[in-house]
Amino acid sequence: MKKLLLGAVAGIACAAPAFAADLPARTYPKAPAYTAPEAVYNWTGFYVGGHVGGAFAGNNSLGGDKVRFLGGLQGGFDYQFASNWVIGAEVQFSGLTGNGGKGSTLPAGTLVTSNQLGSITGRLGYAWGPALLYAKGGYAVRDNLNIGAGSSGIPVVVATNGSHRSGFTLGGGLEYMFARNWSAKAEYQYYNFGNTTFAGGPATIVGVRFRDDEHTVKVGFNYRFGWGG
Template structure:
């Protein structure tokens, strides 16, 4: 019996060995699969955080005030805070202060010979702003409170200073504007901005007869290029896979 069992097992083993190459030949070849292409992670830009910076630009009027329409250089500083939400909207608040040189305009000469001139050499604002961001770019509008140094109005006749009184020589007003800001490096952004300042009208209530009752607008149009350093949360802070 043992010899029979051993012989049967040996025969089955021989058949299995003969059948293995045949079965292997009948099996389909394993398909080749290409590894997925590498996709670099996308940077996630976050505008939330505090910032400080500086700006340079120019200021000009439409010719209906005492500065005429001469363009003047301006430069200054700014700082603020932004908060990003929902998820592509950015709301913030910003304080800005600028210096302007004396106007090269000689003033306004009235028919009877009275020369009136004025100048604004400091201007500032505190504004809210709301913008929409896509990646490193932010398009925004802004508006709020504006301040200036008082316009420093003077009058003279034949080169001799004369006394004047005014109504509405305002230091306080409002401002509106907008711009485009772009994050060009971690924690750094650059902006181009237009801002309009309005301080109402100045009316002469006393002085030489030819100027009494005359009114002038007090406004400034400004165009600025600026750069900001953003603390903490600003800049490309994470990689999105």
């Protein structure tokens, strides 16, 4: 019996290497290649910011075509939906330096002063990553429009068909989120307050009508709180 057991053990020991050689090589699953996580940009939330730029009126405008410096503040709320679309509302105020310019086309000469512009607008944009391309439009308001005229250097009294304080505005721009809570923007905005007609004053200007508008170009920054985002 002992001889049989020893013989069996010896046979198994001899066959084990050959059996192991016939087994397939053991395989190990490869770890997936590392990919850096993509940054997630969410435009939903409140923001406040400031802007600077320039304003100029058209050739047929009371303000003439001189460029004036402007600066101001803005604030609003955006909501991102359907992955890439952004809708929001914004309130903006701008102060302008100097006078509106001298209207060279008026026979009596004019001096126009309107040094504040404001707007309440809706915004609709399309976002891809950190960039947002948007359009805006809504209600526009300005301070009282002061119009003075002179003849041969002597001031004369003029009257118009209204103060033209309210109007509409349209515009658009590009905003870029360069840090977690910060974005920069470049924007064009047009303000239209209708037409002004001279109802009284020198006979050479009574009945003359001019467009009341402003073109503005602005750059600015926004701080985004992300509340609700």
